[in-house]
């Protein structure tokens with residue numbers, strides 16, 4: 001490996017975040033894991049270290065700016081810098097608007113949207129001080145389309161797209177050598193569907209995922225490629241789907 005990068009990942013306790021952590025750690029990058037379930041984070045740290053990698057973790061609820069900033073501080077304390085910050089924590093409890101599942105709406109807004117903003121708020125000043133950095137946000141194909149049952153999830157992921165694009169322009173203008181990458185996955189195997197609160201939608205989504213979803217390691221491969229680009233080049237927007245997923 002040419003260069004070791006310190007990589008912070010939110011939502012690292014399962015699915016895409018876990019796969020990214022393991023893949024990048026296997027390439028020699030120190031990884032800093034954030035999520036609420038510390039038993040899972042401790043297990044992943046142990047697995048990374050058992051294979052010769054470096055990892056640290058901290059319990060983080062991304063709806064708290066203070067906790068997200070503490071995650072950044074953990075990275076600085078353990079490894080001295082942050083090269084890549086990945087805003088990955090998210091949830092997708094689909095439902096019809098008529099069902100007014102306000103708690104689910106608020107959790108998606110808090111985690112998917114506010115959590116992404118808090119990650120930017122924690123990482124961006126550090127990147128400016130270092131005069132380099134890389135912000136990676138997890139959008140979704142739901143950032144590009146909206147369907148029955150997906151109104152609020154899509155609204156949050158469209159928001160992630162909007163924030164990413166403004167951030168990219170602001171960083172390019174500021175000239176601090178900060179790259180911005182947004183990844184827009186289709187169906188990927190993870191715990192995402194299992195946390196859906198509407199039983200009928202969960203079952204329908206599970207059937208779709210059982211048929212089409214690709215392994216989370218595919219997203220880890222994309223992240224690996226994005227961070228390996230030469231420092232003067234940014235992979236900005238990447239849509240990745242199962243080959244037979246229509247939208």
Ligand SMILES: NC(=O)c1ccc[n+]([C@@H]2O[C@H](COP(=O)([O-])OP(=O)(O)OC[C@H]3O[C@@H](n4cnc5c(N)ncnc54)[C@H](OP(=O)(O)O)[C@@H]3O)[C@@H](O)[C@H]2O)c1
Pocket residue numbers: 010011012013014015016017034035036037038040060061062063088089090091092111138139140141184185186187188189190191192193195
């Ligand atoms: N799987 C897909 O098909 C797909 C497609 C497009 C985009 N995405 C996006 O990919 C990202 C990762 O999702 P996934 O598919 O890997 O699902 P997942 O397996 O359910 O992982 C979600 C992660 O987010 C964390 N999380 C949830 N709420 C949190 C909070 N308040 N604070 C901190 N961490 C929190 C969870 O950890 P704890 O529960 O331990 O906190 C978990 O590690 C999400 O942003 C999702 O929208 C997924």
